[in-house]
Amino acid sequence: MSHLQRSAEELLENWGRWALMGSGVAGCASRENTALDASITDDEALVIDRLMGRLCLRYAECGAVLRTYYMARDLSLKDAGKKLGFKEEKTRQLWKAGVAWVDGALETRRQAA
Numbered sequence: 001m002s003h004l005q006r007s008a009e010e011l012l013e014n015w016g017r018w019a020l021m022g023s024g025v026a027g028c029a030s031r032e033n034t035a036l037d038a039s040i041t042d043d044e045a046l047v048i049d050r051l052m053g054r055l056c057l058r059y060a061e062c063g064a065v066l067r068t069y070y071m072a073r074d075l076s077l078k079d080a081g082k083k084l085g086f087k088e089e090k091t092r093q094l095w096k097a098g099v100a101w102v103d104g105a106l107e108t109r110r111q112a113a
Contacts, residue, residue, distance in 0.1 A: 005110075006044075008103035014040035015048040016070030051105050055098060062098035065091055 017038035038045070056063030061084075069080040081091025 008099050011048050012070045014038045015045050018045040051102050062094045065094040066098040
């Protein structure tokens with residue numbers, strides 16, 4: 001299934017695993033993180049990696065929430081927000097906005113295909 005057909009959340013979850021396994025630019029690699037293999041191709045992950053880079057430049061707080069949440073093992077959204085110094089509601093709003101931004105960018109690609 002191509003990235004054009006998968007949900008933004010599914011792609012972000014798998015991108016986080018991919019980045020943790022040392023494939024991505026966004027995170028610190030650890031070979032201990034291979035327990036949950038990423039179900040994402042390098043091409044799909046690179047699309048998400050580029051979108052995350054753009055998101056972090058344009059809307060830094062949204063990008064930080066997505067990066068912290070999706071690249072962490074066993075970290076709830078609430079805990080990701082605490083780590084960044086955000087209250088729970090603000091964290092949830094930033095997460096929703098970030099996922100919507102990524103989904104919108106993917107939708108542009110879907111329509112171009």
